[in-house]
Amino acid sequence: MNLQHEVERLHARYAHALDSDRLEDWPSFFTENGRYRITTAENEARGLPMPVLYAEGRAMMRDRIQSLRHANIYEPQRYRHMISAVLVEETSGQIATSIANFLVVRVMQDGDTMIFASGRYLDRVALGAMQYEERVVICDSRRFDTLLAIPL
Amino acid sequence: MLSRTWPAEGVTRVPYWVYQDEDIYRLEQERIWRGDTWNYLCLEAELPEPKSFVTTFVGDMPVVVARGPDGALHAWENRCAHRGALVCMQPRGKAERFSCIYHNWTYDHAGNLTNVAFRRGIGGKGGMPAQAKPESQAPKKLRVESVNGLVFGTLSRDVSSLETYISPQIMTRLRRVLKKPLKVLGVYTQVLPNNWKLYMDNVKDTYHASLLHLFFTRFRINRLTQGGGVFVSPDGAHHCTYTEMIEDKGDAYEKDGMRSAGSQAFSLENPEVLEQVDEFGDRVSIQILSLFPGFVLHQIRNSLAARQVVPKGVERTELHWTLFGFADDDEAMTRRRLLQGNLVGPAGYISMEDGAATGFVQRGVAGSPDRASVIEMGGSVIGSGDSRITETAVRGLWKAWRGYMKV
Numbered sequence: 001m002n003l004q005h006e007v008e009r010l011h012a013r014y015a016h017a018l019d020s021d022r023l024e025d026w027p028s029f030f031t032e033n034g035r036y037r038i039t040t041a042e043n044e045a046r047g048l049p050m051p052v053l054y055a056e057g058r059a060m061m062r063d064r065i066q067s068l069r070h071a072n073i074y075e076p077q078r079y080r081h082m083i084s085a086v087l088v089e090e091t092s093g094q095i096a097t098s099i100a101n102f103l104v105v106r107v108m109q110d111g112d113t114m115i116f117a118s119g120r121y122l123d124r125v126a127l128g129a130m131q132y133e134e135r136v137v138i139c140d141s142r143r144f145d146t147l148l149a150i151p152l
Numbered sequence: 153m154l155s156r157t158w159p160a161e162g163v164t165r166v167p168y169w170v171y172q173d174e175d176i177y178r179l180e181q182e183r184i185w186r187g188d189t190w191n192y193l194c195l196e197a198e199l200p201e202p203k204s205f206v207t208t209f210v211g212d213m214p215v216v217v218a219r220g221p222d223g224a225l226h227a228w229e230n231r232c233a234h235r236g237a238l239v240c241m242q243p244r245g246k247a248e249r250f251s252c253i254y255h256n257w258t259y260d261h262a263g264n265l266t267n268v269a270f271r272r273g274i275g276g277k278g279g280m281p282a283q284a285k286p287e288s289q290a291p292k293k294l295r296v297e298s299v300n301g302l303v304f305g306t307l308s309r310d311v312s313s314l315e316t317y318i319s320p321q322i323m324t325r326l327r328r329v330l331k332k333p334l335k336v337l338g339v340y341t342q343v344l345p346n347n348w349k350l351y352m353d354n355v356k357d358t359y360h361a362s363l364l365h366l367f368f369t370r371f372r373i374n375r376l377t378q379g380g381g382v383f384v385s386p387d388g389a390h391h392c393t394y395t396e397m398i399e400d401k402g403d404a405y406e407k408d409g410m411r412s413a414g415s416q417a418f419s420l421e422n423p424e425v426l427e428q429v430d431e432f433g434d435r436v437s438i439q440i441l442s443l444f445p446g447f448v449l450h451q452i453r454n455s456l457a458a459r460q461v462v463p464k465g466v467e468r469t470e471l472h473w474t475l476f477g478f479a480d481d482d483e484a485m486t487r488r489r490l491l492q493g494n495l496v497g498p499a500g501y502i503s504m505e506d507g508a509a510t511g512f513v514q515r516g517v518a519g520s521p522d523r524a525s526v527i528e529m530g531g532s533v534i535g536s537g538d539s540r541i542t543e544t545a546v547r548g549l550w551k552a553w554r555g556y557m558k559v
Contacts, residue, residue, distance in 0.1 A: 072505060
């Protein structure tokens with residue numbers, strides 16, 4: 001029960017950081033060599049390895065955020081994450097695996113609001129540090145509206 | 153009220169009604185997508201065995217592409233002869249035959265109607281009269297040709313062979329990339345909030361890349377000061393542009409105060425995402441190739457992809473990305489291609505802006521169907537050259553479009 005609570009808190013803190021535009025905090029939710037990958041259910045089912053977005057280690061994650069802040073052009077937008085049905089399994093003393101559902105609503109600066117993505121988080125959480133060693137974001141749909149700037 | 157007369161300036165102007173008019177969209181379906189053009193359907197690698205199939209689109213028209221039991225490629229309209237329902241619901245797979253779910257009418261891999269359920273009735277009752285000709289409404293069949301692993305189809309009987317259509321110069325650039333059997337690495341769809349032609353405009357616009365995409369310029373991946381060039385087919389329809397790997401040490405962007413020059417403070421902590429192996433042996437870092445009406449082949453460093461443009465109404469376009477490598481890629485090359493996946497697609501460091509910019513045009517021109525965009529970089533020339541500070545390929549697109557549309 002305690003582990004369940006701890007993992008749910010990690011997911012919640014992650015969601016609040018992204019949704020309140022604290023993007024610079026995003027890499028700190030991962031271990032130093034943590035991996036983050038966005039893919040689609042179709043690619044997973046077909047065994048196709050190409051990610052939509054991939055970062056290996058915090059340095060690449062910081063590069064992504066730096067680029068969003070200083071290089072990429074996109075309309076101001078915010079996400080709202082809904083995370084539910086969190087199932088936690090402890091696989092060893094060091095690592096817990098977790099699966100959770102997510103729904104991300106995207107709100108544009110003019111108020112235009114849409115369901116941007118739904119899917120599953122498949123996580124490997126390093127216990128103790130309570131950081132993601134790996135977070136795989138499997139989007140249910142293969143479609144992405146306009147662009148995907150902020151991580152899911 | 154809407155004037156469909158092209159501006160007097162000719163090739164250097166594109167009136168905004170071309171992106172807004174429902175009648176134009178309908179006419180494009182007939183004269184371009186279902187007209188005398190070759191349309192990209194899929195990769196041969198997606199149809200690995202006899203009886204494999206995929207579903208796709210030619211403009212609005214749903215299409216089945218299938219290999220027969222003998223391995224031959226076929227493409228046919230995904231519409232049942234009976235009531236017009238989709239015959240094939242699955243996006244891909246292997247099938248012995250195709251049966252419409254509505255009334256179980258059945259087709260072979262070539263799209264021939266092979267069985268009408270209870271055609272002769274049961275026990276002498278019901279069924280169709282002997283003289284009925286349901287085959288008269290059979291799905292349309294496309295001519296199919298493939299080059300270097302790309303499969304194309306056309307409804308036209310008149311259009312020349314695929315390679316002649318593409319033209320020799322553009323074929324050379326296509327063959328440069330597609331030199332070996334391909335392996336699909338991933339697929340996704342980017343939904344663009346704009347007319348399909350705004351995306352093709354963008355692809356053919358060699359002038360914008362290093363001004364819009366700061367990532368290109370800041371990391372000196374593609375600057376107009378680097379070596380490169382543009383090829384345009386004689387009819388204007390197809391184009392290819394490339395940039396050489398030779399490093400640019402100049403400061404033209406910095407001196408002119410371009411936003412895209414960026415800040416020196418911004419650098420990559422882990423530049424592995426940009427590390428390129430010169431796999432084609434010609435020191436070209438980027439090649440973008442487009443075929444009219446809606447196909448793009450890209451080589452961006454070691455990222456390779458086919459992009460299919462599927463119009464979904466006047467103000468909506470789907471971009472179907474198929475990212476691939478070669479069947480004989482080693483582990484290191486596959487890893488490189490996956491890492492460089494970060495450069496392209498909806499989350500791509502250097503492609504995410506294209507969806508935003510083209511959407512901004514669609515919204516910006518909403519009140520001005522009577523005005524036109526100014527396309528005068530490089531004068532009024534339509535042709536190949538060694539400068540990319542030109543809109544020659546964009547003018548080519550409109551020359552071809554006007555030819556097909558007769559406007």
